[in-house]
Amino acid sequence: MIKREYKGQESEVLLACKDLSFAYDGGTAVSGLNFEVHKGDYLCVVGENGSGKSTLIKGLLNLKSPASGSIIRGGGLGLNEIGYLPQQTAAQKDFPASVYEVVLSGRLGSRGILPFYSLKDRAIAQENMDLLDITRLRHRCYRELSGGQQQRVLLARAMCATKKLLLLDEPVSGLDPLVTAELYRLIERINREAGVTVIMVSHDINSAVKYASHILHLKHVQLFFGAKEDYINSSAGIQFLGGEQYA
Amino acid sequence: MLEALGEIFLTPEYAFMRRAILVGVLVSLCAALLGVSLVLKRYSMIGDGLSHVGFGTLAIATAMNAAPLTISIPVVVLAAFMLLRISENSKIKGDAAIAIISTSSLAVGVAVISLTTGMNTDVCNYMFGSILAMNKSDVSLSIALAVVVLGMFILFYNKIFAVTFDENFARATGVPSGIYNMLLAFLTAITIVLGMRMMGAMLISSLIIFPALSSMRLCKTFRSVTICSAIVSVVCFFIGVLLSYVHVIPTGASVVLINIAAFLLFWAASLLPLRSIGDKIQIWRKSV
Numbered sequence: 001m002i003k004r005e006y007k008g009q010e011s012e013v014l015l016a017c018k019d020l021s022f023a024y025d026g027g028t029a030v031s032g033l034n035f036e037v038h039k040g041d042y043l044c045v046v047g048e049n050g051s052g053k054s055t056l057i058k059g060l061l062n063l064k065s066p067a068s069g070s071i072i073r074g075g076g077l078g079l080n081e082i083g084y085l086p087q088q089t090a091a092q093k094d095f096p097a098s099v100y101e102v103v104l105s106g107r108l109g110s111r112g113i114l115p116f117y118s119l120k121d122r123a124i125a126q127e128n129m130d131l132l133d134i135t136r137l138r139h140r141c142y143r144e145l146s147g148g149q150q151q152r153v154l155l156a157r158a159m160c161a162t163k164k165l166l167l168l169d170e171p172v173s174g175l176d177p178l179v180t181a182e183l184y185r186l187i188e189r190i191n192r193e194a195g196v197t198v199i200m201v202s203h204d205i206n207s208a209v210k211y212a213s214h215i216l217h218l219k220h221v222q223l224f225f226g227a228k229e230d231y232i233n234s235s236a237g238i239q240f241l242g243g244e245q246y247a
Numbered sequence: 248m249l250e251a252l253g254e255i256f257l258t259p260e261y262a263f264m265r266r267a268i269l270v271g272v273l274v275s276l277c278a279a280l281l282g283v284s285l286v287l288k289r290y291s292m293i294g295d296g297l298s299h300v301g302f303g304t305l306a307i308a309t310a311m312n313a314a315p316l317t318i319s320i321p322v323v324v325l326a327a328f329m330l331l332r333i334s335e336n337s338k339i340k341g342d343a344a345i346a347i348i349s350t351s352s353l354a355v356g357v358a359v360i361s362l363t364t365g366m367n368t369d370v371c372n373y374m375f376g377s378i379l380a381m382n383k384s385d386v387s388l389s390i391a392l393a394v395v396v397l398g399m400f401i402l403f404y405n406k407i408f409a410v411t412f413d414e415n416f417a418r419a420t421g422v423p424s425g426i427y428n429m430l431l432a433f434l435t436a437i438t439i440v441l442g443m444r445m446m447g448a449m450l451i452s453s454l455i456i457f458p459a460l461s462s463m464r465l466c467k468t469f470r471s472v473t474i475c476s477a478i479v480s481v482v483c484f485f486i487g488v489l490l491s492y493v494h495v496i497p498t499g500a501s502v503v504l505i506n507i508a509a510f511l512l513f514w515a516a517s518l519l520p521l522r523s524i525g526d527k528i529q530i531w532r533k534s535v
Contacts, residue, residue, distance in 0.1 A: 105409040
């Protein structure tokens with residue numbers, strides 16, 4: 001069990017959502033969102049398929065505007081300072097690109113209109129490749145890597161875009177249990193050692209409870225938000241956790 | 248072949264050939280560079296649709312006795328933005344919409360031609376290409392535009408890579424991917440109009456698709472694919488033009504044939520075990 005020294009200690013609010021809701025084609029995707037993400041948090045967003053998790057991610061990334069309510073950014077979190085690990089698309093599976101090219105492209109958001117990467121950008125890319133232990137894959141072709149290696153590459157790219165907040169969309173889907181555990185440990189290390197705040201969307205409720213500091217449970221509305229310890233004893237938590245274990 | 252080369256490059260009366268070849272080389276270069284992104288983004292059909300629109304505008308321009316480029320460029324650029332919107336909008340069936348636009352433009356073009364000049368060798372040239380299709384002012388405009396396309400591509404290379412590889416990530420980190428998609432469509436439209444008369448409206452899209460596909464057989468990084476397809480494209484164009492000159496085949500057809508040959512060659516090479524040896528050499532070379 002990981003104990004976080006969060007409670008009782010005032011830390012900076014990175015994201016605050018107030019009465020937030022999102023709609024698509026007239027229908028409501030998810031509504032009544034009220035939660036805060038503090039610096040250093042590890043928030044897991046859980047819920048069944050179609051419960052509004054992906055919509056919320058798009059909203060946090062500013063790719064979809066809210067139907068009502070607001071997202072307030074604090075702690076000096078800029079618009080483009082969220083490191084995003086998207087789900088992989090089919091087109092990427094046969095994409096000719098080297099690991100280095102992919103990782104370096106994470107720096108693009110900070111380049112603005114400038115056309116080429118600076119030495120500093122290259123140094124940051126190298127730093128993150130070292131952090132994720134993929135430096136030896138540097139010249140390998142992305143499409144020839146294993147699923148776990150590909151996720152490390154995309155994680156390194158996301159780290160190139162931010163020092164503050166990582167947003168991970170189902171990072172372990174399609175990975176085998178061993179690689180999954182390894183990736184979870186890696187994310188935990190990034191969260192604790194590098195001090196990067198993590199928001200992760202996940203199906204895997206047991207791992208969510210194991211690694212996260214906070215849980216946000218969605219089912220078109222917000223069923224629960226709070227510290228992990230409280231979630232385990234809440235009605236939503238007992239039901240969801242129990243359902244997972246005995247299903 | 249060598250004799251033909253001498254004839255083209257040493258005879259003073261053949262200046263028009265040399266200019267045309269220069270335009271062709273520049274257009275093949277542009278097409279190959281843009282092609283890598285278009286093929287990877289699954290936008291190949293846009294190139295095909297645009298070339299058909301180009302054929303329609305060419306026919307109308309001829310009927311109006313206007314300079315073909317001045318009419319074709321704005322219309323084809325407009326069509327490019329439209330096709331981009333269609334293929335991004337999942338509600339409309341993108342491929343069906345592109346097919347409708349292609350065939351409509353073709354029908355309009357053919358109808359306009361038969362009503363005015365009649366079906367003659369010009370039509371054959373429009374469709375399948377001729378090296379003689381360009382006059383002097385066309386050539387200078389083409390060179391200028393091709394240089395602009397090349398410059399823009401180099402300047403936005405990193406952004407084009409990011410938007411091609413992962414549009415969601417690019418947008419999330421604040422890269423306005425919509426604008427770069429439009430830039431890509433815009434540059435493609437200009438390249439197609441420039442190359443259309445030499446390569447033929449029916450065949451110009453192969454100039455975009457083939458070099459990228461060929462080099463993807465062998466190359467494994469975005470940069471090497473881009474560079475390789477530029478080289479493949481220019482070499483294939485050059486050989487194709489000579490072939491077209493020697494055997495009096497429409498330029499477009501002979502360039503496409505050479506591109507097919509190159510594709511088969513690359514494909515065969517990718518099946519050889521040589522490839523993994525090449526990899527090892529590359530890895531070793533870079534680690535030293």
